[in-house]
Amino acid sequence: MILFYEKNISFQYQVIPSLLFLSIIISDDRYSEVSKMDQFLSECQYEILYQWLKHHLPNGFIDSKNEWAHSLTTSYKQYHIEVSFYDNGVIEETINDTSNGDVVYYIHFLFLNFNQSVKILKDFLIYLKSLTIQKKNILICCSCGLTSSLFAEKLEENFKKQHMNVHIEACDIHTLANKSSNYELVLLTPQVHYYKPQLLQLIDKPIITIPTTDYACHNYNHIISIIDSYLLKEDI
Known part of the structure; x- marks a missing residue:
């Protein structure tokens, strides 16, 4: 009985760590898959947000892309207006007064979720509309x-x-x-x-x-x- 008990103990010490190690590997794989899915969904929302803004902006904005960002730009009266969606998830809104060089509107923020970003972009659209209305x-x-x-x-x-x-x-x-x-x-x-x-x-x-x-x-x-x-x- 003593020998059998000792063998069981020895077996447990050998098997349990192996099972734990296997469990960790499986958990890591699942975590990796979840992370990839989260990243994929975030990238989809980021693109949808860009298209949402493009749809709500007035006519005349030029859609352009370089190695760092996807941007929407236009000029209206003395203003140069630009919204850039950077590849690292940063969104930047800028309105410059070209007549005197003043920056009349500037904010940048990190894309965290769709609703938070829409709220900030809506404020930009409201301000933009105040610039473009007739006197x-x-x-x-x-x-x-x-x-x-x-x-x-x-x-x-x-x-x-x-x-x-x-x-x-x-x-x-x-x-x-x-x-x-x-x-x-x-x-x-x-x-x-x-x-x-x-x-x-x-x-x-x-x-x-x-x-x-x-x-x-x-x-x-x-x-x-x-x-x-x-x-x-x-x-x-």
């Missing part, structure tokens, strides 16, 4: 037109800093109905918010009421983001 004329209205004149000037300056093609003028509430036909959008200062229901019946223009805190604190960036939601609509 929009905005009329800002207050009770007498004095305080809104300075506000209109500062707001237009901030639009220009963001390279957005917008012209803003001021008027008083009594001349608004006659002037509004030459403008795509009307802004009401807090002092005349209560006129909005009446004005909607008089003029066929979108009317935005400027939030009181934004107006009082000169929060131009937030006001611009509100206006953007109107300017980027196709029906304006």
